[in-house]
Amino acid sequence: MARVLLVDDDDQLRSMVTQMLEREGFEVTEASNGVEGLESYADLETDIILLDMVMPRRDGLMTLQDLLASYPRARVIAMSGGSRGRASWLPIAKRAGAVGVLKKPFTKDQLMDSLAAALANPWK
């Protein structure tokens, strides 16, 4: 089954997504910020990265850019629930090379759909 790296600074949301994914048979590794996320990916090279765009320290966009610079074939799904005072992140993440976007709050169906689409993406 596919392996997912889940990078989100919201602990509650993160363990909820992990539960959802594990129930569907995914193997999940968690990271709570961009730096940790990059380190984990270097170790594991998971099939998918679910990446929150708004995080303290290394934010989502910087993490995304670093990831794709080192691993151009990484499949990143960007997640965001809105700005925190800036323009919406999701279109920007797409331009920066994310294979998919997920608007928070999302349902389990939406999560599964976007994972399926990202895994099926032939361009990576």
Added chain:
Amino acid sequence: MINSQQNRRTPKSYDRLRDLFFRDIEILLIEDSAVDQVVFCRYVERSQMPFVVTAVGSLAEAREKLANKHFDIIVADYYLPDGVCLELGIIFYEYPVVVMTGGGDEKIAVGVMKAGAKDYLIKGTGSGALKMLPLTLENVLIRHHAEREREELEARADEMQKMESLGRLAGGIAHDFNNILGSIIGYTELAVEDVEEDSITRRNLQEVLIAAQRASHLVEQILAYTRDSAEERVRVDLVEVLDEVMNMLAHSIPKNVEIEIIRQVDYAYVHGNETNLYQVVMNLITNGIQAMEAEGGILKIRMMEIIQGRKPMICVEISDQGCGINRDHLERIFEPFFTTKAPGKGTGMGLAAVQGIVEYHNGRIDVSSQVGVGSVFTLQLPSDLND
């Protein structure tokens, strides 16, 4: 000499008032002396200004008239059979009021001015004040009009400021709020999976989900209303947007509502934010359907291109055969949080969001409605001319 001067002034005054009112000006005269009523009317007539006088003899009659008819200005004798004119209470402050007093009553005149009258006239022979009547009325009307306009401007500026801070607040908390909602929705879905198919617990958890979706919808509408101008804009085909909305609604359209789509264009390209334009179309169609929930009917959606002042515009007309909107409500439907729907049914942010988005896209939204017949919402957005 005096006459000719007056004649020269008259057309000009007439113009100034006509510019403001476009119609006859309704004066309510409250005067218990029949003689004074006649004198008053004579002066008004002579002025050749577009005044129409309704005369009553007491405060009670005045109140009754005011309850049934709109007046532009009130001219009231100070002493009336059933009290002094100040006893009109709130009316005294809602209308421009000119008070008439007898000669030698200057103290009273000062008093009524302090109480909010717009001007006063001394009647009685020899005072000559009634000669000034038309001019006084004209000045009061113009001044009152200017004051109202200023009040309205201030109120609008206030409103905009409020919405701006609401927008900033919403933008600031949207991320955290949506994370929180994400947890609520996610954990509830997990719980739903674990409880028995048709248990009460499952149904109750489903209600939690619906509530969370409502909260999420509300945040979205507020964000849309208080547009973040950095939002991404691209070429969007409204034909596709409409298709998407109809797909989304397909299962929730009540049986008694029929949808008729008339597309007079193959493509309808505009430049804008796709998510927001989807919201506009969705909100207008949802409102139309909801308006017909009780009686049913046809929702007509017409999409066409029109030329507006040399500029091609995409026009989407959404007409329903629903309950219609009465005059008082019609003025308020675009206000944030204005709703006639039951709590939990409507946020009142739908049309506010529509207006915010449409303005941001340099378009316009118009509405006409008749109670019991239906409503037509007309959306116009500049065509995207780039190929």
